[in-house]
Amino acid sequence: MKKLLVIGLLLSTSLIYSVTGLDVMEMMETKKSPDSTHMLVELIITEANGSEKSRVVEMWGNSDSNELSNQIMVFRAPASVKDTRFLIKENESGDDKWIFMPALGKVRRIAASDGDSAFMGTEFTYDDMSGGDIDDDNHKLLKEESLDGYECYVVESIPKDLSDSQYGRRVQWIIKDSDILIPIKVELYNKDGELNKVLTIRDLEKIDGFWIPGSTKMANLLNDRSSVIINKKVEVNKRINPALFEKRFLTTGRVK
Template sequence: MIKKKTAITALIFAVTINLFALDGREIMQKAEDSVKVDSTHALVQMSLTDKNNKESVRILEMFEAKDKNGLSQSLIIFHKPASVAGTRFLVQEQKGRSDDKFIYLPSLKRVRRIAASEGGQSFMGSDFSYDDMSTRDIDEDTHTLLREEKYNGQDCYVVQSIPKNLKEAQYQLRISWVRKDNFMPVRVELYETKDRLKKVLTIEKLEKIDGVWTPIITKMENITDKHSTTLTMQKVEYNKKLPDALFTQKFLETGRL
């Protein structure tokens, strides 16, 4: 009788676990929702390292907030070195189409729109592309939970994401390691084709700041070019009121509110 009860209990437990199991899309939605803030303002060090381990360092400032429709808008301003100082980059999320991207280069003294066809190009010589700096809607991809495993000692979901429209996608396949405890993606493999790895994004240091899980050190490694870019948060603050005028082409051109 005891054995029968144990077997029934195990069956009920197994069915319950299955009922509440997350699928790939739900995991990626939770990952997207894991950071709930009104705005972000950060000072960041960008380190570029080539195949000979030669490093060049840039200092930039990042702003992000939601517009009145709840869509994301972000601004990056380069401060150092002098060769890139004054460069400004604006991304405005759009519903149902590609985000609008604009860049101001001091040498040209004008704002230039980044065309959709340029999305795969390098952003300011880094290992991040213009599209990497933009948003991607959850339902642009089909997400499949591949397995569950540990990564750097943390229990993770491993999710495969394949674009529904392969012709318009920069990557043909992405595999993400998403921590179970906070739903932060801590490793993302980006494939040029389904069997050719192009880049690997890793969160090398993660801290909770003002109740928000924050990537302190993020590394993007280009496997093909043997080049990497590391972003290190030097200062970050959340939920501070940011002027709407920051996220405009006028500010992009003038640098003045």
């Protein structure tokens, strides 16, 4: 009886201190991140037949005084997309997104209904380009397992309101190390339950105290296309002119 009592106490203690899926998501959300980032990346789009298109993109990101994030992307090459600019501004109720297409000569706001549309011909959608609110989903810790040499939490996230999400289910492999806490694999299921896309992150590198992905790949299993973002240059916590995140910059491409 004493042995059973000890085992019972051990089991109850492990349950009390067990990590939940929501715990993991909250740890990831509150992990310290850079105040600003500046990146030069190559974006490679691979068609189902194996042909490739390359894009060069410069990206800046920061957090404002209210700890809300801003991100601007400027396409530098090739000529067909040069000077296309894409702005994301976080607010209390979500994200606002605008895009400037030189061929049209005007700024277009990305409506919430367009969130599942492809971003610049890639396998990333507009909503994929910005983070969601963890409170929009129910999260469940499925298991813990090793992946690519990292011990990971495997967390399933299901939208509370399917009409507000392009995906019916997400499963993420999140590195357990509290210094990293980055998802290195994400399975994205459509609302019919099919595995639609898989996002993978590779070549993590610690830069000035922060872990930065070397490459991010989105593979579409339904159309055999993929898009890969490869970091060529990364700077963190450097001063960034806040005028970059104003709508005026989208049109002019210039800061005061």
